[in-house]
Amino acid sequence: MARLRNITLCLPDWIESALPPPDHTYPRLEDRMGLAIRLARLNLEHGTGGPFGAAIFNPATGMLVSAGINLVVASKCSIAHAEIVAIAIAQQILGSHDLGATEMPSLQLVTSAEPCAMCLGAIPWSGLRSVICGARDEDIRAIGFDEGPKTPDWPMAFEARGIAVMRDVGRDDARKVLQDYLASGKPIYNGRSR
Amino acid sequence: MARLRNITLCLPDWIESALPPPDHTYPRLEDRMGLAIRLARLNLEHGTGGPFGAAIFNPATGMLVSAGINLVVASKCSIAHAEIVAIAIAQQILGSHDLGATEMPSLQLVTSAEPCAMCLGAIPWSGLRSVICGARDEDIRAIGFDEGPKTPDWPMAFEARGIAVMRDVGRDDARKVLQDYLASGKPIYNGRSR
Numbered sequence: 001m002a003r004l005r006n007i008t009l010c011l012p013d014w015i016e017s018a019l020p021p022p023d024h025t026y027p028r029l030e031d032r033m034g035l036a037i038r039l040a041r042l043n044l045e046h047g048t049g050g051p052f053g054a055a056i057f058n059p060a061t062g063m064l065v066s067a068g069i070n071l072v073v074a075s076k077c078s079i080a081h082a083e084i085v086a087i088a089i090a091q092q093i094l095g096s097h098d099l100g101a102t103e104m105p106s107l108q109l110v111t112s113a114e115p116c117a118m119c120l121g122a123i124p125w126s127g128l129r130s131v132i133c134g135a136r137d138e139d140i141r142a143i144g145f146d147e148g149p150k151t152p153d154w155p156m157a158f159e160a161r162g163i164a165v166m167r168d169v170g171r172d173d174a175r176k177v178l179q180d181y182l183a184s185g186k187p188i189y190n191g192r193s194r
Numbered sequence: 195m196a197r198l199r200n201i202t203l204c205l206p207d208w209i210e211s212a213l214p215p216p217d218h219t220y221p222r223l224e225d226r227m228g229l230a231i232r233l234a235r236l237n238l239e240h241g242t243g244g245p246f247g248a249a250i251f252n253p254a255t256g257m258l259v260s261a262g263i264n265l266v267v268a269s270k271c272s273i274a275h276a277e278i279v280a281i282a283i284a285q286q287i288l289g290s291h292d293l294g295a296t297e298m299p300s301l302q303l304v305t306s307a308e309p310c311a312m313c314l315g316a317i318p319w320s321g322l323r324s325v326i327c328g329a330r331d332e333d334i335r336a337i338g339f340d341e342g343p344k345t346p347d348w349p350m351a352f353e354a355r356g357i358a359v360m361r362d363v364g365r366d367d368a369r370k371v372l373q374d375y376l377a378s379g380k381p382i383y384n385g386r387s388r
Binding site for chain 2: 003004005006007008009010015017019022047066072073075076077078080083084085087088091092093095096097098099100114117118119120122124125126127146148149151154157161174181189190193
């Protein structure tokens with residue numbers, strides 16, 4: 001065994017110029033989704049990963065906490081979905097594995113496409129309070145990506161845990177990024193390539 | 195937004211002395227599970243995380259590829275379950291997001307306790323070919339950990355994807371680590387603490 005003890009995931013350089021100044025606010029859901037979709041499109045255009053973007057916001061202030069993009073192929077890490085990257089960065093910034101802890105603001109995940117089975121499993125552990133989705137599960141599957149086994153009533157299960165869910169915010173724009181990714185001929189990197 | 199662009203997860207120093215020399219082999223399932231359970235116990239004893247250990251092996255050679263332990267609280271990262279850490283390190287070592295790619299050996303995840311909903315979602319994306327579990331889902335829930343929504347027939351769903359599943363390997367020893375963790379008074383760090 002190579003005794004590797006560290007894993008590092010790194011957002012690409014272009015992320016700096018893609019984000020507005022830190023004091024910029026995103027008062028409306030559409031503004032927040034606009035950023036998530038823009039990150040997804042930039043990831044496609046820069047060839048740095050799959051057509052998925054996510055961001056975590058403090059809805060009370062409209063401030064951005066963290067941004068994530070899909071890094072699976074570039075980072076050689078199947079875990080590195082946009083939602084996972086955004087969650088992990090937010091937790092580092094705020095200094096806790098629990099974004100739902102007493103001293104934390106209620107935080108919101110905005111993702112350009114409905115989370116896969118892994119990311120749906122990850123969200124309750126993160127402490128996030130709400131999830132806003134752009135493209136639907138079926139939009140993602142339509143271009144060939146596997147989403148894994150998800151129960152159709154996952155939004156209800158999330159609500160029962162105190163995690164609010166809203167879907168179809170900017171769905172058309174989010175789906176267009178997925179369709180453009182497919183048209184670009186870039187890899188649909190499902191679990192097993194042989 | 196603090197413009198953090200990197201996330202690093204790091205196994206603690208004690209991992210070096212916990213692992214045998216790199217040419218050591220683990221011919222039997224029980225040997226492999228013995229390592230996973232030992233890592234879980236050492237994580238408890240060193241106070242570096244939850245009572246969960248995992249390792250990835252090449253079953254054809256019996257060689258260890260990577261090891262993982264739960265790093266959630268220490269790393270301030272709710273994603274850092276033992277299975278996720280082992281998968282991410284194996285992918286870095288082998289240089290691909292797809293451990294099931296054509297040029298890869300068939301790899302096996304051995305985990306001291308049945309994976310949670312997030313880790314069950316992550317395994318099909320990883321390319322792993324088999325999963326061996328020690329403690330059962332109910333053993334984990336019995337000490338207070340949330341496992342998330344899992345379908346009882348997940349092993350059948352995995353088999354349908356070409357991922358073999360075996361449970362109850364070393365279950366008694368694995369459950370003992372969970373019970374000792376509970377008795378130690380260490381945190382049961384579920385998703386939301388408020």
